[in-house]
Amino acid sequence: MLSIKNINKQFGHRPVLRDVSLEIGDGELLGLVGPNGSGKSTLLRIVVRVVSCDGGSISWNGNSILNAGADQRRPLLYLGHEPGFYPPLSAAENLLLIAKLYGLEPSPADVEKNLSEVGLDPARSGPIREFSRGMLQRLALAKTLTIPWELLLLDEPTTGLDKQGKSMLSQLIETWRKDDRSLLLVSHDEEWLSSHCDRMVQLSNGRIQRSEVDGEKSVQTELVGEA
Amino acid sequence: MMYKYFGFFLAAFLVISVAICSWIYVIYQQEKELLTELKRLNTSKSEVE
Amino acid sequence: MLAVLVRKDLLIEFRSREILISMITFGAAITLLYAFSFRPSPESMLTFAPGLMWMVFLFVSVLALHRSHSLEKEFDAFSMILSAPVERSVLFISKYLSGFIFLVVAQMVLLPLFFLFLQLPLPANLAQMVAVFLLVDLGISAAGSLLSGIVMRVRVNEMLLPLMLFPMVTPLLISAVKSTASIMDSQPFNQWKLWFQLILSFVIVFSLIGYLIYDYVSEE
Amino acid sequence: MESFHSRQSSKVMAGILAVFWVVVLYLVLNVTRIDPDQQMAQKIFYYHVPSAWVAGLGYLVVMFAGVLYLTKKDEKWDHLGLAAAELGTLFCALVLITGPIWAKPIWGAPWSWEPRLTTVLIMFLIYIGYFMVRNFGDEGERTRRISAVLGIAAFFNVPIIYVSVKFWAADAQLHPQPAMSQQSPDVFWTFMLSLLVFTLLFVHLLRFRVHILKLRSIVLGMRYDV
Numbered sequence: 015m016l017s018i019k020n021i022n023k024q025f026g027h028r029p030v031l032r033d034v035s036l037e038i039g040d041g042e043l044l045g046l047v048g049p050n051g052s053g054k055s056t057l058l059r060i061v062v063r064v065v066s067c068d069g070g071s072i073s074w075n076g077n078s079i080l081n082a083g084a085d086q087r088r089p090l091l092y093l094g095h096e097p098g099f100y101p102p103l104s105a106a107e108n109l110l111l112i113a114k115l116y117g118l119e120p121s122p123a124d125v126e127k128n129l130s131e132v133g134l135d136p137a138r139s140g141p142i143r144e145f146s147r148g149m150l151q152r153l154a155l156a157k158t159l160t161i162p163w164e165l166l167l168l169d170e171p172t173t174g175l176d177k178q179g180k181s182m183l184s185q186l187i188e189t190w191r192k193d194d195r196s197l198l199l200v201s202h203d204e205e206w207l208s209s210h211c212d213r214m215v216q217l218s219n220g221r222i223q224r225s226e227v228d229g230e231k232s233v234q235t236e237l238v239g240e241a
Numbered sequence: 242m243m244y245k246y247f248g249f250f251l252a253a254f255l256v257i258s259v260a261i262c263s264w265i266y267v268i269y270q271q272e273k274e275l276l277t278e279l280k281r282l283n284t285s286k287s288e289v290e
Numbered sequence: 291m292l293a294v295l296v297r298k299d300l301l302i303e304f305r306s307r308e309i310l311i312s313m314i315t316f317g318a319a320i321t322l323l324y325a326f327s328f329r330p331s332p333e334s335m336l337t338f339a340p341g342l343m344w345m346v347f348l349f350v351s352v353l354a355l356h357r358s359h360s361l362e363k364e365f366d367a368f369s370m371i372l373s374a375p376v377e378r379s380v381l382f383i384s385k386y387l388s389g390f391i392f393l394v395v396a397q398m399v400l401l402p403l404f405f406l407f408l409q410l411p412l413p414a415n416l417a418q419m420v421a422v423f424l425l426v427d428l429g430i431s432a433a434g435s436l437l438s439g440i441v442m443r444v445r446v447n448e449m450l451l452p453l454m455l456f457p458m459v460t461p462l463l464i465s466a467v468k469s470t471a472s473i474m475d476s477q478p479f480n481q482w483k484l485w486f487q488l489i490l491s492f493v494i495v496f497s498l499i500g501y502l503i504y505d506y507v508s509e510e
Numbered sequence: 511m512e513s514f515h516s517r518q519s520s521k522v523m524a525g526i527l528a529v530f531w532v533v534v535l536y537l538v539l540n541v542t543r544i545d546p547d548q549q550m551a552q553k554i555f556y557y558h559v560p561s562a563w564v565a566g567l568g569y570l571v572v573m574f575a576g577v578l579y580l581t582k583k584d585e586k587w588d589h590l591g592l593a594a595a596e597l598g599t600l601f602c603a604l605v606l607i608t609g610p611i612w613a614k615p616i617w618g619a620p621w622s623w624e625p626r627l628t629t630v631l632i633m634f635l636i637y638i639g640y641f642m643v644r645n646f647g648d649e650g651e652r653t654r655r656i657s658a659v660l661g662i663a664a665f666f667n668v669p670i671i672y673v674s675v676k677f678w679a680a681d682a683q684l685h686p687q688p689a690m691s692q693q694s695p696d697v698f699w700t701f702m703l704s705l706l707v708f709t710l711l712f713v714h715l716l717r718f719r720v721h722i723l724k725l726r727s728i729v730l731g732m733r734y735d736v
């Protein structure tokens with residue numbers, strides 16, 4: 015279970031997140047919606063410690079993430095807004111490298127399998143600099159198949175994906191949901207999110223505004239107890 | 242005051258005094274501006290309330 | 291983990307060849323300019339060569355240091371690394387080591403060119419020369435990796451990096467020039483031991499600061 | 511928040527400093543002994559050395575504030591660090607100006623690559639970089655963090671810079687290094703008083719600046735208050 019407590023973040027003197035508290039239960043698919051600049055991406059980046067925060071605490075199954083060593087981040091996998099790869103390397107090399115950063119040694123066959131599963135040609139050896147936005151997004155999704163995560167944090171995963179890509183992503187999410195895995199999805203596409211998520215939380219102006227269960231509006235504080 | 246090199250001493254002393262005084266003047270002005278803005282923000286805040 | 295990260299930097303460089311090619315061509319160009327502006331003769335050059343040499347390497351290293359962090363930003367691979375279970379201190383050491391390797395490789399090409407173009411006699415004690423060069427390169431990349439990590443997310447960082455780096459490494463540059471001059475003058479080690487110690491302390495101080503503090507620098 | 515000098519203690523301090531500034535000037539001009547060679551130029555020393563001391567003190571404070579900011583993450587340590595860096599650099603500049611004014615008549619040339627001069631110059635350049643980082647960086651938490659790191663790195667570099675420059679310019683070590691304890695009491699006590707006045711001035715200006723930075727932070731925060 016991920017629990018985020020009283021996170022505050024300012025950029026300069028502009029508050030981006032104000033006292034944000036959130037919990038994601040085991041096997042829960044939580045959607046985070048909000049207009050541009052509401053702090054969704056920043057919250058995600060704080061959880062995986064790409065961005066520092068000004069106060070508050072974050073823990074995974076009771077272990078603090080914020081003031082701990084790198085190993086505490088291992089259960090979390092973050093797919094950011096940007097693809098997060100090295101442009102001069104090929105798709106397979108990028109995947110292999112990331113796997114190694116998580117201490118894994120996948121065989122080339124595994125990597126190829128994951129690449130074809132997201133609809134990329136595993137034989138293609140050129141640098142990913144030549145990839146389109148959609149192809150990069152598919153490659154990013156291949157990370158979720160390569161690395162054994164316990165909580166997946168996805169930031170606008172539909173960006174640049176074509177119709178097929180979108181339905182592939184939806185399929186992936188449905189499989190994860192069936193397998194009871196925990197996900198934190200961020201998108202401004204409320205409709206798309208609500209078709210997948212168990213629960214949705216709206217962030218606006220850096221504050222949690224409202225949350226819904228299956229379309230039913232209720233107050234966030236009531237939900238924390240449930241989760 | 243007819244000693245040699247008096248000009249050099251005077252120059253050094255004036256540089257230091259003027260620099261420190263200008264420094265104080267600059268930050269003093271800054272403080273004044275900030276206090277005015279604080280007052281303005283406070284009144285507009287209480288008007289909203 | 292350290293080996294993975296360093297190998298990654300080397301593989302990227304092997305694929306793109308951006309850093310080394312720009313370092314070497316830029317270094318060769320400055321060396322050529324030196325040759326044209328000083329019309330070298332072996333006697334006169336001995337006095338100035340060590341200083342000119344280290345100026346070239348310092349300029350050249352800025353290219354590598356800047357590129358190694360800007361490459362991380364291109365597709366935001368840096369966020370990927372930061373979110374991965376990799377200690378930031380290890381990340382610093384990896385940047386430090388790969389910067390060092392690039393500098394050494396560039397020097398292996400540029401140094402012969404430098405001696406050739408400026409008509410310098412080879413120093414008698416090559417082992418000393420190599421030791422001093424390796425140590426100074428460590429110092430440049432330690433301070434440089436820390437500083438390029440610091441300025442990487444600041445605007446106009448390509449200009450800020452040399453502005454921060456050059457004054458910071460003055461003690462290193464002085465010591466490097468002095469010890470190189472002593473070696474080329476075939477002086478015994480005892481006479482320039484102090485310079486060697488200064489280089490060593492610079493390397494230690496900046497490696498330690500970087501190792502301990504990079505965590506605070508890396509997060510956005 | 512009120513203005514800094516509306517506090518009674520600040521007013522008193524400012525008054526004391528103003529009076530003692532004049533007292534030091536009087537002592538320097540009329541009481542202290544005249545050096546037979548350097549005459550009035552020697553008296554620059556009563557201002558030059560305390561400036562150098564304050565500059566060093568400023569950078570020391572920057573270092574400690576940096577360490578405290580990194581460990582405690584409290585904005586007030588960043589305010590202290592920035593204020594000290596500004597003052598340190600101001601006095602650094604004064605050292606770099608008064609030094610050549612003295613050196614022109616005494617050494618015959620305003621600049622020489624003398625170790626202390628050179629070290630101060632390098633420190634000054636490093637801090638120019640520090641302020642560029644602060645200006646070009648956003649006003650975020652990261653800028654505060656990296657400034658703290660720069661302050662710490664710069665400080666630990668000082669001894670290395672000093673030693674290297676000292677041995678680099680072994681032939682240019684003309685800098686007078688009089689032992690203060692061997693001076694006549696008029697010189698000694700005037701110098702000590704000047705040192706004290708400069709130190710108190712530093713503390714006073716530091717507190718003034720920190721006060722303003724705190725005020726500024728409140729005002730900037732209120733602009734976004736909804």
